[in-house]
Amino acid sequence: MQLRDIRSVPKDSLRGKTILVRVDFNVPLRKLNGGYEVDPHGDWRIRRSVDTIEYLSKAGARVALASHAGRPGGTVHEELRMTPMARRLEALLGSKKKIIVASDCVGGEAERAVAGAGEGDIIMLENLRFHVGEEANDAAFARALAKGKDLFVNDQLGTSHRAHASVSAITGLLPSYAGILLIDEVEHLSDVLDAPPHPFVFIMAGAKLETKLPLVKSMLPRVDSIYIGGAAANTLLSYMGKPVGKSKVSLGHEAVVREPGWEKVKLPIDAVVAKDASGTGVRTCKVEDVRPDEYIYDVGPRTVEMIAKDAEAAQLIVWNGPLGYFEVPLFAKNSEALARKLAALGGNARQIVIGGGDTEDLVESAGVREKMSFVSTGGGAMLAFLSGEQLPGLMPLIIS
Known part of the structure; x- marks a missing residue:
């Protein structure tokens, strides 16, 4: 473009x-x-x-x-x-x-x-x-x-x-x-869409699965793996029969797990859970061990290690959205840990692209903004671009 x-x-x-x-x-x-x-x-x-x-x-x-x-x-x-x-x-x-x-x-x-x-x-x-x-x-x-x-x-x-x-x-x-x-912005994001280097790891999270599905479907043919966190991951875990306690889930999209290429989608293997957002009874457990009276507020450290290990071999890493309830510091720790692990990879022509307001704040709070290859100023707009949507602010500016 x-x-x-x-x-x-x-x-x-x-x-x-x-x-x-x-x-x-x-x-x-x-x-x-x-x-x-x-x-x-x-x-x-x-x-x-x-x-x-x-x-x-x-x-x-x-x-x-x-x-x-x-x-x-x-x-x-x-x-x-x-x-x-x-x-x-x-x-x-x-x-x-x-x-x-x-x-x-x-x-x-x-x-x-x-x-x-x-x-x-x-x-x-x-x-x-x-x-x-x-x-x-x-x-x-x-x-x-x-x-x-x-x-x-x-x-x-x-x-x-x-x-x-x-x-x-x-x-x-x-x-x-x-x-x-x-x-x-457009040059960097076009590279992600048009000619991404491989292996390509995409990390994303969000509150509502339905708002993320167009992006997932758009990126599946382009990536080697997609890691999903946040409330969207809770919904997908529930579709796969995992206990999610009192965590909110979105119904009506169960067929997505049968989409072609879905084997590339990776979900959390452990979680930080608590009985409320203030951290009552906070603990870390396997996703299979979430109790009925608990909410999932963050991914666990084993999930962070799983993503980081995959990222070590990647030539392109794109991350949009903190993996947990970032607004509460207690549940931002593992996202910040992942940010530091990604920043430590550096070099070897590896590209690390960050997007979304909360993700940008996260890498700032982790002190690693300057170590990322590119930090996009777009949140929803970045996702819309990568989903292949026609953006009203860009269409009139395109050279035909």
Whole structure:
């Protein structure tokens, strides 16, 4: 897949242009002096956008950044304003020029902020999802967003699987291009789809099996093995007659275990179980020994060793989704252990691709982010891409 690259536009023709850049600054915040700041340990999405922002700013363009944060549902939430993201971007750019922060993303205030900017200036528009028109892919909202802009650049994968106004409708209103980050994402993920080296080990997890099945079916012909963890694994274990205690399972997909190539699918052989999410009665056991009053919250250490041993011989490892209930530190330990084992493999032309917000946070907390070959900024979008879906944010940018 080849996308129209903003770097294909003659650089001198960008001077004086106003360029709307869709970024993904949906990053974790923390409280500070009665307000909020970006958690420096979770600013990786902002960091990845710096190359495109600097490229356009140094070319003399006015750079209007548009992003969402959280799920405000079309109303203003003070804790989801974009000011902390603008301040963090300033720190990363290391520039004395302050970023202009607009009080809205559309309308008079936003238009005046953009019109008053000079060549090379950067404007941070307010949270797109403060308007219901964003997620509704509303044409009128897209027109308001496009007003006063000359070009559009999509520089994020994270919401490119959504038909939202700032991703989809906008491309019908402005000449549209892919930014440096998005080009990099598509090139790496296309390699996984089109010409993966072997052995190829795919590791995935999720809450609902039904949302993962399209990806499993898409990847089965391409991989040598797929390891499944999380609640999706609990459902599959139940299909195979294993006890899963009080763990929630999804019914209606039992036939999947008879799919051609299903012998490549590997499930946990041990588990961390407890009577509740606070860890009451926590213990590790074989999957055959889960008791009726227990929940499965994580894979066990023997499962981690099984995956790591298979990964030692692999030339490509792709991992999407923590293998346990990552939100509770007690049940994140074995996923973090796997992250460290994968990071220790390194070298020998081995590729390790990480994707999904929680997985990225996991490798960050394990201290091994820099040892991974590629960390995708896309979660659901990465899965949709690898499932072979047509992404609304990419289709208009493809060079036919």
